[in-house]
Amino acid sequence: MSVPDPYKVLQVDPEAEDEVIEAAYRRLARKYHPDVSSGPDAQDRMVRINQAWEMLKDPTRRAAVDRARSRSATAAARVAAAEGRARAASHGPGHAGARSSTRHTGSTGADPRHPSGGVPPSWGFPGVTDPGVDEFRARPQHVSPNWTSGRSQTGHHYDPGTMGTAQGDGAAGPPPGNPSGAVLTFGRYAGWSLGEIARTDLEYLEWLDRMPIGRTYQAEIDGILRAHLRRRTAPTEQATARGLFRRR
Numbered sequence: 001m002s003v004p005d006p007y008k009v010l011q012v013d014p015e016a017e018d019e020v021i022e023a024a025y026r027r028l029a030r031k032y033h034p035d036v037s038s039g040p041d042a043q044d045r046m047v048r049i050n051q052a053w054e055m056l057k058d059p060t061r062r063a064a065v066d067r068a069r070s071r072s073a074t075a076a077a078r079v080a081a082a083e084g085r086a087r088a089a090s091h092g093p094g095h096a097g098a099r100s101s102t103r104h105t106g107s108t109g110a111d112p113r114h115p116s117g118g119v120p121p122s123w124g125f126p127g128v129t130d131p132g133v134d135e136f137r138a139r140p141q142h143v144s145p146n147w148t149s150g151r152s153q154t155g156h157h158y159d160p161g162t163m164g165t166a167q168g169d170g171a172a173g174p175p176p177g178n179p180s181g182a183v184l185t186f187g188r189y190a191g192w193s194l195g196e197i198a199r200t201d202l203e204y205l206e207w208l209d210r211m212p213i214g215r216t217y218q219a220e221i222d223g224i225l226r227a228h229l230r231r232r233t234a235p236t237e238q239a240t241a242r243g244l245f246r247r248r
Contacts (some may be wrong), residue, residue: 006052006065014069024051048141176200181224182217198224206230 007014010024011012032045039045056062160203170190179196188199189204194217196204210215225231227232 004052005049005069007069009048009052010056021053021056025049025057071130111176172200182218184215184217194220194224196230202228202230 006018010021010028012021012024016024028049029046032039032042032047032049034043054061054067097247115179170184170186170192171188172192175192176199178196179193181193183193184190187208189201194205205221205224208220209225214221222231
């Protein structure tokens with residue numbers, strides 16, 4: 001005879017701490033002890049309370065209880081899903097065969113793939129075997145035929161015909177002509193001279209002047225920005241002006 005769910009017997013949550021479970025056991029024991037309670041089922045109730053406490057007070061046995069509860073919930077969910085699919089098929093057109101094929105398993109909704117006929121086993125705790133004995137048995141792994149690594153197999157190569165510009169040119173395309181100044185070998189304006197860039201995109205030169213990669217061209221960029229009035233030297237103080245630390 002299997003023992004009911006010990007958590008339900010002790011009226012505690014499965015996530016309860018050990019102190020909570022012990023307190024619940026003591027409270028129920030005081031209430032249903034045969035010396036205190038005169039009810040007709042007091043003795044049977046006390047036996048179940050003691051059995052539940054024996055299962056949950058030991059960490060190893062409680063872990064086995066939790067594993068068994070998890071397996072029972074999983075099996076019940078599978079049976080419910082199978083019954084739901086069978087009912088859905090029976091309501092659709094042209095599924096009379098599906099209705100008849102689900103009747104040979106009996107009225108319990110048994111799953112023929114399960115070794116016991118598909119009915120989820122009662123996860124009682126008779127004390128004969130550990131409910132977690134078969135937990136580590138090897139089970140076959142079923143992989144979907146549509147499984148992929150998640151990596152795209154297309155679009156990862158540079159195609160000059162479909163990706164804008166020919167090899168060697170930047171995103172801005174080939175230089176417009178009439179070059180002047182140093183020629184860049186990187187970035188969107190690769191192959192362009194600084195003078196050609198100045199006639200098209202002064203903001204890019206300002207950005208390049210701030211970047212470490214543009215240090216080589218800073219002097220030339222400074223001249224271009226000054227020529228286009230994008231940079232000016234701050235006016236200096238007059239020599240006679242008195243500062244905070246200037247000797248008077």
